[in-house]
Amino acid sequence: TQLLEQSPQFLSIQEGENLTVYCNSSSVFSSLQWYRQEPGEGPVLLVTVVTGGEVKKLKRLTFQFGDARKDSSLHITAAQPGDTGLYLCAGRPFSGGYNKLIFGAGTRLAVHP
Amino acid sequence: EAGVTQFPSHSVIEKGQTVTLRCDPISGHDNLYWYRRVMGKEIKFLLHFVKESKQDESGMPNNRFLAERTGGTYSTLKVQPAELEDSGVYFCASSRQAGTQETQYFGPGTRLLVL
Numbered sequence: 001t002q003l004l005e006q007s008p009q010f011l012s013i014q015e016g017e018n019l020t021v022y023c024n025s026s027s028v029f030s031s032l033q034w035y036r037q038e039p040g041e042g043p044v045l046l047v048t049v050v051t052g053g054e055v056k057k058l059k060r061l062t063f064q065f066g067d068a069r070k071d072s073s074l075h076i077t078a079a080q081p082g083d084t085g086l087y088l089c090a091g092r093p094f095s096g097g098y099n100k101l102i103f104g105a106g107t108r109l110a111v112h113p
Numbered sequence: 114e115a116g117v118t119q120f121p122s123h124s125v126i127e128k129g130q131t132v133t134l135r136c137d138p139i140s141g142h143d144n145l146y147w148y149r150r151v152m153g154k155e156i157k158f159l160l161h162f163v164k165e166s167k168q169d170e171s172g173m174p175n176n177r178f179l180a181e182r183t184g185g186t187y188s189t190l191k192v193q194p195a196e197l198e199d200s201g202v203y204f205c206a207s208s209r210q211a212g213t214q215e216t217q218y219f220g221p222g223t224r225l226l227v228l
Contacts, residue, residue, distance in 0.1 A: 004155075031213045042117070042204050042219030043156070050213055088156070092213065099144070099211045100158040100169060 003027070004091055006104030013079055014112055021074040021087055021107045029091035030098065032065055032072045037086040037106075079111045115139065117220035119205050125226045131193040134223045138187070138207030145188050146208075146217060147180060148172075151201035162188060163211070195227045 005024045013019055023032070031050045035043035047056050049065035049072060056063045060083075062075040076083055086108050090101040118137045126132050138145050147159040159178070160170040164185035173180070177196070182188040192199055202224050206217040 041221050042206070044219070045216050048214055048216075090156075092215075099161055099215065100146070100172065101148075101156075101217065102158070103148075103156040105155040 004089055004102055004104040006089055006107055008107060009105065010108050010110075012110045012112065015081060016078050017111075019076050019079055019109070021089075021109075022071070023073070023089035023091075023104050024071045025091065026070065027091075028069050028094060029102075030069075030094050031092045032069070033090045033092075033101070034063055034072070034074055035088040035090060037088060043088055043090075076109075079109075081111045081113050084109055084111050117205055117207050117218050119203075119220040119223050121223060122221065123224045123226075125228065126195055127228050128197055129194045131191065132195055132225060134190045134192075134203050134205075134225070136188045136190070136205030136207075136220060138205070139209075139218055142207035142209050142218075143185070144208040144211050144215075144217075145182060146206040147188070147190055148204045148206065149201050150204070151198070156204065159190075192225075195225075197227050200225055200227045 007022050033048045034046045037043045047063045052067045052069045054065045060077045064073050086106045088106045089104040120135045124132050143164050145162040148156050150156045158172040161168045162182045165182050179191045202222040204219050204222045206219045208215050208217045
């Protein structure tokens with residue numbers, strides 16, 4: 001069974017602080033995606049990383065795919081209250097239904113003014 | 114372009130009853146997925162349609178769950194008879210083209226509570 005362990009589960013910080021969310025697995029994924037979900041809505045894709053070691057930036061958000069394609073991180077610089085939400089990582093396996101997504105349990109982020 | 118829509122948004126039923134969830138994908142999207150999140154757990158894959166064909170149904174928990182996509186447009190997910198452990202949020206997602214760079218667009222989900 002392929003699992004994605006996401007940490008921390010909860011994060012409460014002050015505006016302006018930096019934070020990192022981790023997504024780890026013992027399995028290799030062909031790609032890994034990060035989503036953000038708001039209450040009452042479905043997950044919305046933020047980024048897809050495909051190549052081992054790949055780094056992508058989206059304004060104050062930096063996403064990295066591990067060299068072995070087993071782990072990923074999301075770093076937010078100078079967090080804003082608008083960053084509050086549920087962040088999910090999801091990996092696409094190499095085999096056994098490669099189109100399905102394997103999700104982590106999520107990190108619930110609260111940024112206080 | 115309208116997003117993925119799901120109906121109903123909420124459903125409360127008693128154990129043993131039947132419930133049918135509906136998903137309307139984005140127009141032109143051949144790929145349609147069903148996922149669900151039960152309380153406190155991660156979102157889990159249920160099945161994948163390509164047009165009207167079931168491409169992968171490895172995540173379907175048991176034969177109480179039946180998914181259909183007649184005509185390759187909207188899809189229904191029927192739970193019969195519902196059990197307490199079926200409670201959770203059921204998400205539908207659609208995409209135009211599958212693959213490593215695929216973007217799945219998720220609907221808002223149906224919140225199912227089985228009493």
